[in-house]
Amino acid sequence: MNSEILITGSRPLSLENGGGPDWGPILILAPHPDDFDEVGVTLLRFAKRGGDLHVMVLSSSPNGVEDRFCNPPTDAAKAALREEEQRRSAAFFGLRPERLEFLRLPTGNGGFLLEGAESFGCLRERVKKIRPSLAVLPHGHDTNPDHRLTSAWWRRLALPDSPAKALFFRDPKTVSMRLDAFSSFGDEEAAWKSKLLRFHRSQQDRNLKTRGYGLDERILRLNRMSARELGLREPYAEAFEIG
Numbered sequence: 001m002n003s004e005i006l007i008t009g010s011r012p013l014s015l016e017n018g019g020g021p022d023w024g025p026i027l028i029l030a031p032h033p034d035d036f037d038e039v040g041v042t043l044l045r046f047a048k049r050g051g052d053l054h055v056m057v058l059s060s061s062p063n064g065v066e067d068r069f070c071n072p073p074t075d076a077a078k079a080a081l082r083e084e085e086q087r088r089s090a091a092f093f094g095l096r097p098e099r100l101e102f103l104r105l106p107t108g109n110g111g112f113l114l115e116g117a118e119s120f121g122c123l124r125e126r127v128k129k130i131r132p133s134l135a136v137l138p139h140g141h142d143t144n145p146d147h148r149l150t151s152a153w154w155r156r157l158a159l160p161d162s163p164a165k166a167l168f169f170r171d172p173k174t175v176s177m178r179l180d181a182f183s184s185f186g187d188e189e190a191a192w193k194s195k196l197l198r199f200h201r202s203q204q205d206r207n208l209k210t211r212g213y214g215l216d217e218r219i220l221r222l223n224r225m226s227a228r229e230l231g232l233r234e235p236y237a238e239a240f241e242i243g
Contacts, residue, residue, distance in 0.1 A: 019045060027127065031146035034086070036057075036089075038238075044093065055101065057083075062076075064111075103123065182237045
């Protein structure tokens with residue numbers, strides 16, 4: 001599949017054969033550790049077809065770790081823990097270590113990213129260096145402030161610093177979005193994705209405590225819902241809006 005199919009292809013578009021080397025670098029903008037893993041099936045297919053993946057984590061998000069899970073329960077220790085979880089999941093995925101970058105942008109009240117010229121400038125310079133042909137990031141119509149800000153920052157990046165094409169993915173906190181594209185998958189890939197997500201042990205533990213099920217099941221429930229809404233034969237789907 002040529003990248004132009006994102007513009008000219010019919011909707012909803014299957015990404016089954018997408019993400020090859022003809023696309024150029026593929027940038028995954030992850031507001032937090034574990035956002036990359038939410039669409040791990042799609043990204044693994046891209047990588048297997050020769051796609052050059054670059055993962056950029058904007059915030060290490062220590063506010064996502066409960067005090068009881070980290071000793072000492074400092075922000076620095078929590079951030080280091082979350083980064084190590086992401087490194088372990090990326091290694092399991094097969095991502096080369098030099099393709100995983102932590103920007104550690106400043107955060108404010110509640111541990112959320114601060115919107116400012118310095119942070120945006122840092123992001124712009126890093127994107128400029130990679131010069132991706134495609135970006136993958138959370139959808140902006142979302143209850144999470146960092147998801148909204150990351151999407152807004154991306155839309156502010158001007159050509160030629162960024163491509164015109166992006167895949168905005170569906171997250172459990174996404175309020176609404178168009179289902180323009182999808183990657184469908186079955187039980188075997190769902191089991192692999194569950195293992196990938198469980199490397200984020202702090203988030204798995206927090207979800208088990210607060211929701212009664214883990215991060216892996218939370219994401220797979222969303223994938224089952226997307227597959228049903230798209231009317232697919234396979235039981236799971238990662239869903240995207242093309243922008």
